[in-house]
Amino acid sequence: MKRLKGIAASPGIAIGRSYQVQRTRAEVVYQEIIGPGQVVSQLHRLERAVSATEEELKTIKARVEKELPAQVYLIEAHLMMLKDQLFYGQARRLIEEEMISAEWAVYAASCDIAARFAAIDDLYLRNRIEDVEGVAERVLRRLAGQPAEDIAGIKEKGILVARNLSPADTTQIDTNWVMGLVTAMGTRTSHTAIVAQALEIPAVVGLEHALENIPSGVLIVIDGTSGEVVVDPDEETLFDYQERQARFESYTVEIRRQAHQLARTADGHRVSVLANIEQADEAVSALDLGAEGIGLFRTEFLYLSRQELPTEEQLYLDYRQVVERMSGRPVTIRTLDLGGDKFAHHFDLVPEMNPAMGLRAVRLCLRRPDIFKTQLRAILRASAHGRVRIMFPMISGIGEMLKCRQTLQECLDELRSQGLPYDAEIAVGCMMEVPSAVIIADLLARHVDFFSIGTNDLIQYSLAIDRVNEYVAHMYQPFHPGVLRMISATIEAARKRGIPVAMCGEMAGEPLSVPLLLGLGLEEVSVNPQAVPWVKRVIRSADRRRCRRLAKRVMAFETEAQVSEFINQELGRFFPDLFSAEGQMIY
């Protein structure tokens, strides 16, 4: 038996056989010059590898035709790429003319193709290089005598173990067979985690040396709530986890049933729990899971999913759909937060050295008033159909906030003179995610109707930690005393000014941090739809006076380690029905 610890990425417990998926690249030997006599044999090797790959793709195609007919064109494109003169033809030519090995010829041909793709303006087309590389990889694996595995082809129940899973991999996951995921790379917010949560299967990510420690075909237990993985558990451990698994399942059903009631603390304080959504149709599941409104409607999707910029009418209809579905419940629409990691092909952005600190969000919008106003007008028009709040991201100072408000005022005036309806009382707020905004929160509070704390960026900017950088990701600490002071100061400034303050970052959805946040005075949180029932459950067990005492003690600590340790201990005493003595959720 071996116990390992990774990052908890999607709650629940899975028990089953491990199934390793090799997603490391086939190794290519540096340009191996061959003698003239070997040209023919290298050409043969290439031919055999290509026809084996063709068979492989045809088998996949037959399966996809049955199960996902809409995706067949993808595999057909892969088959065409395989036989393309720029790929296969070029590789043959390279072997004949340059006298290099089949491996190196395939690699060189795919590099040439990559260079052509890199020059394409259109983001979608440019990204198709991933398909070409996938095909080249299959051929290289054949040449190396180790064919690639297909996740969709897995037909035995198991828990996937991989170094990393690409978006192409995760879309193929069939939950009839795949019971859980373990990856060596990744963080709580990486693609694997998000997909696992949506599929509602447990996942542990960021487990160092996962492939070395977990061979294929052994019995493993993964706990996606604590991040624990047990390889080859003894009978007692296995029994213990089986019990926990059963409890988790019945508990999930139970808390979902309660999710539709409002959340009040044990001593009677109302706390609003709203949902974060990215697309209009998610409003339905948010309501199903008990959300009292939308606390963060991210609006980037319509900009990233199409070639042209969306029109005012398209945006209006999309926003209106959400507003109407929520029928009178608040819908907080965040204006475009593009730039940084979410590169958009519409803006002709030059690559930036430091995109997280570059031209993004309102900075970009204020430079492109045409784009900004189209969105603001659409939001204002949607406000005629319910309760809309408008929220500006990445505000770093008063000047920026005033410019945003002025642009908004211009849109209001235009709509009025055009006789189009809107909510004249629309609430205008800002995200609190740049440290300078937090430091002047008392001044900023005079110019907005509400604050919403975006912990993801606030932590990243306060601690100067790029959380997608694997070397420093472990220093991304929500319980860092510096971060806690930022949060506390924001809540305090809002309270003094008498404006509402919410939190819409991931921290708000962590059952572990909820009591602390309540103790700091937070009265509204917005979390992923799946987390709504859990957060409501924790709130119901919390007593605000005790939470305040907890917060007071926590704010006196000097290090993140002290805070984490204390919270883990206290939660067990606080909520004996919810957390174990080690601070883990019990079910």
Added chain:
Amino acid sequence: MELIQGFDCEIVFSKDGRQANGDSILSLLTLNCPHGSAVEVEARGPEAAACLEALSGLFARCFDEE
């Protein structure tokens, strides 16, 4: 492409002075023309006219994609 392969002719697409061979998906993809771009089509060979006619039908139906 399937359509082109059915005819005895050679098709060349061009855009902004660059050319792509009609039977290479990679050269077509890297011609850099997203949805809605204008391209020129040139056909050579015994069945060139018939192939062009079939192609323009395909373009008119938007590749049966929508």
